[in-house]
Amino acid sequence: MKQKLVQEKIFLITGAAGSIGRELTLGLAKRNPKKLILVDIAETALHSLLLELREIAPQIPVVYFIDSICNAALVSYVFREFKPTTVIHAAAYKHVSMAETNVCATINTNVYGAKLVLDAGIEHQLARFIFISTDKAVNPQSVMGQTKKLFEDYALIRQQENPAIQIHIMRLCNVYNSSGSVVPLFEARIAKQQPLIIRGKEARRAFVQSDQLIPMLDALMGDTLSGVYIPNDYELLTVPEVAARVLESFGLNLENYPITYEPLFASEKENEELRASTEIRCAEPAGPLVRVTNTEEITLDLTVLQNCIHSAENYEVAEAHRLLKLLTSA
Secondary structure (H helix, E strand, C coil), rough: CCCCCCEEEEEEEEEEHHHHHHHHHHHHHHCCEEEEEEEECHHHHHHHHHHCCCCCHCCCEEEEECCCCCCHHHHHHHHHHHCCEEEEECCCCHHHHHHHHHHHHHHHHHHHHHHHHHHHHHCCEEEEEEEEEEHHHHCCCCCHHHHHHHHHHHHHHHHCCCCCCCEEEEECEECCCCCCCCCHHHHHHHHCCCCEEEECCCCEEEECCHHHHHHHHHCCCCCCCEEEEEECCCCCEEHHHHHHHHHHCCCCCHHHEEEECCCCCCCCCCCCCCCCCCCCEEECCCCEEEEEEEECCCCCCCCHHHHHHHHHHCCCCHHHHHHHHHHHHH
């Protein structure tokens, strides 16, 4: 990342101790920012990140909070007290299967919490808001994907209302070997000499490497237009191809290793998409990211959105789920 794009800026990074947040935090720290403000609910992971920051960038002032982005008092305090200039919002519940059985918690974090951070940023004249989204937000059929799409739409509408702030949606695919993903799960089972469980024999997924994340962030830090950005360079792999690659790293091969094939969950798609059929790639210079624009107007019923959040806060699971699907249906 170009040093001049980071110096004299105060960064708030939510979900800082997660796989993506950690990679971006460490990359930023090496570029001498004015201050880093880290928020994550995972105490042990945040402690580990802080230890590494002290090793690689002891000169950088770091403020950290072991708390949830759903804490409105915390969010207000952070903006009022520390006045961040750039937000990287990576905090989210990301596991598709877990989100299906935790609808309200997923809405609370992925929609309400994200909304709290963006709204506070706009109120406090934030310069730039970068939202880490997912390909599962495109034509979503999972709760996790629906919450991500819902906040994408909300952020784009808020951008139209507030042109002074730069709102970027970085819609990523799978980050290879990220925590909780299929790669470390395969590695753990191989280390224990257990059969691999593969859901979706023909399912294909797009992957980027963790070392691509900082160049992607770099691409958004200059005089970049607001909007949705997707990776320009990614690798498409079937789940068995991922398994074969992991097995090869152990000196094994797919043909001779015990495999159990299972069908995909109903919430999972055979093939994920990085852009919708209504989105087109912009004819801008190619880089780590490419901007996509929607040929259709984005609309969102804010009253229904508030009702969805209210239902989730009160654990009215069926109603929250119904409203979430209503808000994100084509």
